[in-house]
Amino acid sequence: MGCSFSGLNALYDAVNGGTDVWINENRFRIVRQLGEGGFAFVYLVKEVLADSSSASAGSGLAKKLKDSSHVSDDGTYAMKKVLIQNSEQLELVREEIRVSSLFNHPNLLPLLDHAIISVKPTQETSWNHEAYLLFPVHLDGTLFDNAKTMKAKKEFYSTSDVLQIFRQLCAGLKHMHSLDPPYAHNDVKPGNILITQRKGQPPLAILMDFGSARPARRQIRTRSEALQLQEWAAEHCSAPFRAPELWDCPSHADIDERTDIWSLGCTLYAIMYGLSPFEYALGESGGSLQLAIVNAQVKWPAGPKPPYPEALHQFVTWMLQPQAAVRPQINDIIIHVDKLIAKFSP
Structure with a gap:
């Protein structure tokens, strides 16, 4: 039942000044921040496809998702970024990912993709992992x-x-x-x-x-x-x-x-x-x-x-x-x- 995190990567694209994020093999551009709480930030992101004409042809995230109803018409999604400071927090995020994968229902928010990466703490930052969780976006709020x-x-x-x-x-x-x-x-x-x-x-x-x-x-x-x-x-x-x-x-x-x-x-x-x-x-x-x-x-x-x-x-x-x-x-x-x-x- 556990998740395997080997080979997962979510890397900022330095070419674009840190505005793009890779979640596994798919690339997303941060449009704006939607909210934050504690060490978590939620962003509106838009998928960046290598060939924009191929969005409907089952490329990018669409190719990965089992349920086509989760594919966004305009390529926008909600991305939650979590700054993880210790092994206890890391375990909590892994558990959230594992539990989310158990559910499949139209009235439960599905986790579409996720990645956890190791980062080096700096003088300004204290976290050693970052998690990226991708969801459908609902802009009318809670x-x-x-x-x-x-x-x-x-x-x-x-x-x-x-x-x-x-x-x-x-x-x-x-x-x-x-x-x-x-x-x-x-x-x-x-x-x-x-x-x-x-x-x-x-x-x-x-x-x-x-x-x-x-x-x-x-x-x-x-x-x-x-x-x-x-x-x-x-x-x-x-x-x-x-x-x-x-x-x-x-x-x-x-x-x-x-x-x-x-x-x-x-x-x-x-x-x-x-x-x-x-x-x-x-x-x-x-x-x-x-x-x-x-x-x-x-x-x-x-x-x-x-x-x-x-x-x-x-x-x-x-x-x-x-x-x-x-x-x-x-x-x-x-x-x-x-x-x-x-x-x-x-």
């Missing part, structure tokens, strides 16, 4: 970006669009939860959901960033194991969307993919209202995010007029059950969301 824009305009998604976006996320997660062994995403949140607007259709929703994805089922049998899990979750699972059992794990517990169901409930709330149902606790003096989450203290803000149906609020509450053992599974969620779509779609 659900988080869209929520900020909509909040500023006092706009809300229609009930139908809320349900259709959510249904797509469920489809992507079902693919992950159905693997053997099942995988949990572990960081489902608006910032990890790409939204693409479509004329006359609900927005397309794609779940991305599998850096925290791991086999979902873990047996916790000691206090030490419980604390280790909490420590791991604090680093890999965004706090406002993190399940209660990852905040306060018992010394004897069976953790499973229902950690994602909690995050999914928080995300459905966020599709409606633009933030996690527990973020209010961050703004209250003496408020505790952890307490709000472990006690499932949800507050419902003013929404659109007319308001969202009460059935959507009940749906969120069903997923936000503090006891993981009584939380629904992804198949239960899909049956229910399909009923709601049938009831509330125009």
Whole structure:
């Protein structure tokens, strides 16, 4: 299941002043930076073909990709560059690449190609490897970006669009939860959901960033194991969307993919209202995010007029059950969301 990194190369083309990058045998020109976080940078890149007329003839990246739907019409892609400073970070990137290669679903962002190279640290730089990960590009941004824009305009998604976006996320997660062994995403949140607007259709929703994805089922049998899990979750699972059992794990517990169901409930709330149902606790003096989450203290803000149906609020509450053992599974969620779509779609 491991990846082989021998023979991979991603080299800047010095002739072009460092604006071109080779990922294996394919060359890409950096158009502009799209975002950054920590030691990772995301760029919009455009494939440079030796013969521009041969793009449709199955040359370059198109020749390499098994799924032709991933080939960009205009040759543009998103490239994530990660600066790796130590062996632990290197292992994390390798694991992200390995895990990403397990998935193949239209609502999960596919990794199209990747390369890891060794570099010599200098006086100005401290990293010893660079990783280049290539993905399809979605320029409409994330659900988080869209929520900020909509909040500023006092706009809300229609009930139908809320349900259709959510249904797509469920489809992507079902693919992950159905693997053997099942995988949990572990960081489902608006910032990890790409939204693409479509004329006359609900927005397309794609779940991305599998850096925290791991086999979902873990047996916790000691206090030490419980604390280790909490420590791991604090680093890999965004706090406002993190399940209660990852905040306060018992010394004897069976953790499973229902950690994602909690995050999914928080995300459905966020599709409606633009933030996690527990973020209010961050703004209250003496408020505790952890307490709000472990006690499932949800507050419902003013929404659109007319308001969202009460059935959507009940749906969120069903997923936000503090006891993981009584939380629904992804198949239960899909049956229910399909009923709601049938009831509330125009």
